[in-house]
Amino acid sequence: MFSLLSSIALTNIIYLIFGKLFSKKKINNIKNFSEIAINGFIYLSFIALLVNFFYPLNLKINTLICIIIFFFFFLKKKLFNQKEFIILILISLFGFFFIIFDTIYRPDAGLYHLPFTKILNNEKIIFGLANLHSRFGHISIIQYSSAINNNFILGDVGIIIPLLSIYSFLTFYFLGDILNFLFNKKKININFYSIFFSSLVVLYIAWKINRYGEFGNDAIGHLLFFYLISKLINYKKVNYQNFNKIYLISVFAVLNKFMLVFSLIIPAYVFFKDKISINRVIFSLPTIFIFLWILRNIITSSCAVYPQMKTCFTDLKWSNKKEIITLNKYGEAWAKDWPNRFDKKLSVDEYNKNFNWLYTWKENHLKKIIKIILPYLIILILIYLYFKFRIKKKYNFNFNLYNFKLPLFVSLIGLIFFFLKFPLYRYGFSYLISFLILSLTYFIKFYDYNKIKKVSIFVIFIFFISLTFKQIDRYSQFYETRNLVPKIYNDKKQHRTIKLNDEGDFFNLSLNGSCMYDANLCAIIKKDHFTLSKKYSYKFLNIK
Numbered sequence: 001m002f003s004l005l006s007s008i009a010l011t012n013i014i015y016l017i018f019g020k021l022f023s024k025k026k027i028n029n030i031k032n033f034s035e036i037a038i039n040g041f042i043y044l045s046f047i048a049l050l051v052n053f054f055y056p057l058n059l060k061i062n063t064l065i066c067i068i069i070f071f072f073f074f075l076k077k078k079l080f081n082q083k084e085f086i087i088l089i090l091i092s093l094f095g096f097f098f099i100i101f102d103t104i105y106r107p108d109a110g111l112y113h114l115p116f117t118k119i120l121n122n123e124k125i126i127f128g129l130a131n132l133h134s135r136f137g138h139i140s141i142i143q144y145s146s147a148i149n150n151n152f153i154l155g156d157v158g159i160i161i162p163l164l165s166i167y168s169f170l171t172f173y174f175l176g177d178i179l180n181f182l183f184n185k186k187k188i189n190i191n192f193y194s195i196f197f198s199s200l201v202v203l204y205i206a207w208k209i210n211r212y213g214e215f216g217n218d219a220i221g222h223l224l225f226f227y228l229i230s231k232l233i234n235y236k237k238v239n240y241q242n243f244n245k246i247y248l249i250s251v252f253a254v255l256n257k258f259m260l261v262f263s264l265i266i267p268a269y270v271f272f273k274d275k276i277s278i279n280r281v282i283f284s285l286p287t288i289f290i291f292l293w294i295l296r297n298i299i300t301s302s303c304a305v306y307p308q309m310k311t312c313f314t315d316l317k318w319s320n321k322k323e324i325i326t327l328n329k330y331g332e333a334w335a336k337d338w339p340n341r342f343d344k345k346l347s348v349d350e351y352n353k354n355f356n357w358l359y360t361w362k363e364n365h366l367k368k369i370i371k372i373i374l375p376y377l378i379i380l381i382l383i384y385l386y387f388k389f390r391i392k393k394k395y396n397f398n399f400n401l402y403n404f405k406l407p408l409f410v411s412l413i414g415l416i417f418f419f420l421k422f423p424l425y426r427y428g429f430s431y432l433i434s435f436l437i438l439s440l441t442y443f444i445k446f447y448d449y450n451k452i453k454k455v456s457i458f459v460i461f462i463f464f465i466s467l468t469f470k471q472i473d474r475y476s477q478f479y480e481t482r483n484l485v486p487k488i489y490n491d492k493k494q495h496r497t498i499k500l501n502d503e504g505d506f507f508n509l510s511l512n513g514s515c516m517y518d519a520n521l522c523a524i525i526k527k528d529h530f531t532l533s534k535k536y537s538y539k540f541l542n543i544k
Contacts, residue, residue, distance in 0.1 A: 009092040011161045015040035017073045031176030033087045034169045048148035062151040095168045101478045105216040110514035115522045120147035122520040128318025128541035130301035131530040137301035140217035141255040170223040174198040193397045199459040200437045206466040221257030222430035233403040238274045251286040262414040317542040335422040337361045387444045394446040411435040488517040500532040
């Protein structure tokens with residue numbers, strides 16, 4: 001138990017230290033702490049991506065990176081103050097009680113999250129890796145964040161912590177925004193629009209983003225979209241530093257979930273509106289970050305955005321054009337509830353066209369969406385009624401182009417695309433929730449200080465009561481049947497080694513349909529359409 005808690009705390013320290021190395025901001029509250037730690041998480045993920053082009057993210061490399069981070073931290077004579085230690089302990093304890101007796105995300109973690117992390121820990125980047133498992137072609141940056149946290153101090157338990165850490169930082173960013181308001185005795189420098197937005201995001205987190213085992217690669221991307229809008233709501237001074245923060249968050253959200261690609265509209269608009277220097281943008285960290293990600297995608301799958309055929313270089317030796325076309329069609333069809341289709345005679349192409357999918361989706365997945373969203377929507381309506389009646393002192397929410405029209409437009413565009421192309425709730429719920437919150441705020445228009453305060457207190461109360469209840473319920477239900485730490489291995493390692501050439505190269509075929517973190521280069525389906533070769537110490541999985 002103490003080992004897990006100390007591992008969480010150490011991981012959080014690494015993110016905080018790395019964030020502080022690049023920040024001049026003084027940490028004086030939970031919100032500042034979370035922002036700097038989020039930055040540290042993003043920077044370290046970038047390092048992981050960059051290093052893997054040349055080396056595997058093994059124990060030695062990862063430990064060396066940690067040592068270098070600590071070295072520069074102390075070289076710059078940076079220190080922790082008492083407030084930072086208290087916040088660090090608080091967030092680490094929150095993460096600890098949040099994760100114990102939970103599981104990893106099923107089935108995706110066993111199919112490709114953990115197997116890909118295993119590959120990162122054992123191999124440098126592999127050309128044509130998507131030919132081993134198609135989902136390796138559209139992985140999340142979170143898998144790199146996880147892989148680099150496996151070092152001599154933390155061991156392989158370190159790979160489950162980054163997902164927990166970034167969730168905790170993002171959640172406490174919004175909580176910190178509310179708490180700053182509640183404990184602001186002077187009542188100055190308060191952005192009530194930001195407080196209201198943070199309160200409704202925390203309310204949704206309490207309702208639906210409250211299980212580690214349900215995060216997958218989706219939840220963090222959506223939380224980052226909420227975070228991006230919050231930063232935009234607080235966007236004041238026009239300068240490169242503020243633009244770069246928004247640009248970095250947008251890119252990182254997309255690298256977590258490509259469905260959030262419309263996030264990039266925000267920095268693009270700010271770039272043209274505020275006339276940001278193009279040279280500074282081209283040579284910025286976010287631009288380098290997204291360039292490396294696109295290069296990674298092309299190397300592993302032959303596509304800049306896998307499996308979008310228009311972005312693929314089909315003349316590359318490792319490009320599997322036939323599979324890319326098939327995956328593209330079936331990926332959209334599955335998101336449109338293809339398995340539950342009523343007309344079994346329809347081909348996948350016909351199903352995707354002319355809204356032939358709509359009736360099936362309406363009769364199945366739409367009902368699930370309504371079940372998820374209805375309780376939250378009812379609370380939003382009650383909040384609307386609460387704000388519209390018996391207002392003693394009216395104050396206008398400070399709406400402008402940046403903090404309202406731009407995020408509302410992006411949310412709407414994302415929501416339309418989500419509905420038309422990939423209407424699976426977990427793919428695009430941040431667009432929907434953001435649109436609802438922003439629309440509600442617009443229709444309310446006015447606020448009363450005391451009512452904002454009461455809603456904020458209500459949200460804080462609901463958040464801690466909800467999470468406490470859910471965690472205690474999980475402890476009592478699974479205390480005797482689950483491990484304290486979520487499992488990353490199968491109970492029994494069941495795989496068969498398949499040789500690929502006379503040089504001893506191989507991959508592992510899972511015999512139970514789940515690779516987990518058991519074996520390197522693991523796949524769940526035997527494939528014979530590729531060959532393995534080596535050049536300049538790099539592996540190539542080329543199409544026959």
